[in-house]
Amino acid sequence: MAEPEHVISDPVVQNHNNEDENELQERSDDVEDDEDEDPESQKAKLRNRFQNFFRRIQHESVSIRVHDVLIKGNTKTKDTLIEAETASLKDASTIKELLAASGDVSFRLQALEIFDSVKITLDSGPPELPGTANVIVDVVETKSPLLGEIGVFNKGEASSSTLEGTLKYKNIFGYGDLWDGSLAYDCDHKAEASAGVFLPRFKGLGNPVTARLFLQSRDWLKFSSFKERSLGLSLGLFSTRNHDVVYNLAWRTLTDPSRMASSSIREAAWSWFTFIFEVHI
Structure with missing residues (x-):
């Protein structure tokens, strides 16, 4: 019986409630002014803005704090096991550190050989807590134990x-x-x-x-x-x-x-x- 192939997903950044979110919000206001432009031009501008945003994440220390780690998809696996493997996420103090910790957590969860796939998503924290993020860990348990x-x-x-x-x-x-x-x-x-x-x-x-x-x-x-x-x-x-x-x-x-x-x-x-x-x- 062949072992199911594991799919390792890189962490996905959806949004962050920090100073860069405000910057993106200001820039998104400009998109409304560009509604008369053709769709291709709008896509190109938006793509450039996100490229600049991620470039800044890589080269600058953008502060952030993890508000909560949400675990989804596990029906048999105990939450305590996944929480222990993801504890390092709350130690991250910058977006760059959080991305690195997310990749390491994904590797450790896959190494358990009990999940067919692991996906980690970074989302914005509560509106009343600026500069925070929620981490969503979505797992798919193996179908062939x-x-x-x-x-x-x-x-x-x-x-x-x-x-x-x-x-x-x-x-x-x-x-x-x-x-x-x-x-x-x-x-x-x-x-x-x-x-x-x-x-x-x-x-x-x-x-x-x-x-x-x-x-x-x-x-x-x-x-x-x-x-x-x-x-x-x-x-x-x-x-x-x-x-x-x-x-x-x-x-x-x-x-x-x-x-x-x-x-x-x-x-x-x-x-x-x-x-x-x-x-x-």
Whole structure:
């Protein structure tokens, strides 16, 4: 089942209740005087005025304050999740900062993989509060929360292939949660079954939390008669775009099911716990 294509919309500026709005209003009065002109001339003048307005936004610090952030379109996703992802919008103090924050918020919402599209619109605030703006976040939730993938992957450093299959279900409880189960088997007689969950926000934490339960089995027929099994839990404690901190706890067992090894070696086979901290940079 193919994953729905995400449509990322850039923030749309409708209007702003600030000093530039007054400037636009004064200029719009001139349009009434140009009613006798042909439509093409009127369009050209209006286009030039808006180009000058947006050029000023880019090169000057036009002050603005976000009055409210309105969320629309979410039927299953909790408002608290979207509010947490859009909190940076209220920190913007200029139109340029607000446009940049809107683009960043759109990227983060799309990265949750639970929306087919995200559109952010900037509108004027209440008339009694000049210099303010309302931000409208309009989302379209994905129509296909269930996703399945299967494939064969070749290892570049070894002449072996791996067959992998994954089944994912998105946003079951409305918190942006992603649940998945996977199976993998390669030609080196290594098999793995795992199930996990990903939470973008957990009890106010600013970083996503992941948990995965796994069962691995591998024999070493090329080198010995031993077979290794691992049952463990992996916890993602900290995650950013560039860094991850993962804690792995596993119970590992070595056995000799064929009983080809000598008795002294079999007696040396044992089980043990492993504790591993992984830092991905």
